[in-house]
Amino acid sequence: MVEGGGMKCIKFIIFAFNFIFVLVACGLIGLGIYIQVQLSEFFDFFGNQFAGPGIVLIVIGFVIFIVATFGCCGALKENYCCIMTFAVLLGVIFIIQIAAGISGFVLRESMRDQVVVILKGAEHNYGKDGKGGVTKAWDKLQQKFECCGVENYTEWYSLLTPKLVPTSCCVDPKSTECANRTQTLNETEFYTQSCEEGFVGWLDYEIALVGGVGIGLAFVEVVGIILACCLAMAIRKEYKVL
Template identity: 35%
Template sequence: MLEFPKMRTCELSLIKYLLFGFNLLFAISGIGIIIAGALVLSDIGEFRHFMEGRLLAPPVVLIVAGCIVFLVASLGCYGAIRESYTMLMGFAACLLIIFIIELAVGIAAAVYKNEVHKGLKQLMRNSLDKYLTSDSDKIAWDNLQTKLQCCGVDRSTDWDDNRPPSCCHPTREGAEDPSPKHCKDARPGDESLYSTGCFEMIEMKAENASKVLIGVGIGIAFIELIGIVLACWMASAIKKRS
């Protein structure tokens, strides 16, 4: 009969160290999530002029989630050391809430994907029409076309007779930007003219960013489920011992 309390004590000690180790890794993953979100934001944020808030929101949400994960992991570590039933159940509840929010955000992102696709293209077309009248649109387009080596929304002919020099390669290696006349007179198929539309390029960047966010999100969700199981297991062992 005396073996049962001893077995329960051993079980509690085992779960305690497992949960502490898990939360230590969870806290480190929180820092990793913050870094991943910051990298994605810096990559697509450079072209924020053409993006609605919904496209920039996911990496921001990821950074916030990373901060929350770090704080929740700290709570889990403290609860495991103190062997506090209340703190462990609070930790499990926090993980469950984060998991549900991530699931809801993922479903919403899938539902609004086509709408964002259409909205981005229309936003770019509106901005292109204001190239000659708005300094901010002019700077944004020249920056976009030069860095992504693209021209127009879908193709170079989107510019009609107002095609800017940023639509073209430099006339020779190491040369300055091509002259306005050189680029304006270039025809589709000319080697100096960028052939790819900027919508395709910027959407590709957004897709790559989405893959990173989805991969990180799935990884976090899997870790959270393990954390919930361990926290509930330890809370149950504490309750039995009491």
């Protein structure tokens, strides 16, 4: 089969486009796994309530990887049906990503409020018998995000006896001075940032990132749909000529 210069050009562009998509898919899967691993440390707080963002990224990454591979095969074999199927699948992914991206931005505020409520409830179980998982999760959270208390470190004064902050609030959690002193602590010795600002801020950013990536990729996929349709028409015309 003698190929026209235009079809050769479109085939090359689709190959390049799908190669970039494969890389993007791998990046999305990696980012999704990273978010899941980070949140799994705080399973005692949230369970699977906020597993959504990471899972969405992983699923979208796998789907894009498969569709991109399908597109490459269709272009290589110059198969009209494969190319059109590729275009339709990209269209479906486009709709899903736009919906997921908008939902992520819309639900961010309610998610933030919900996380704060959960953290406040867990705060009352810190150090209690049978709540070792919650205590460890709080210690990990405060050290990891360099924060103390949900909205203010002084919250711990009414929850712990004597009036202390947990050692995980200390810049150096092994410091006996920090661990044994009361609210007369020097603020340079422990974290004063609230966990709403630290952890919830991080989670809020990750959800915004998922939404932004989804919407951004969706518009790139429009280019892929147009290119696939152009190649499909070129293939069809060439077969008609033959």
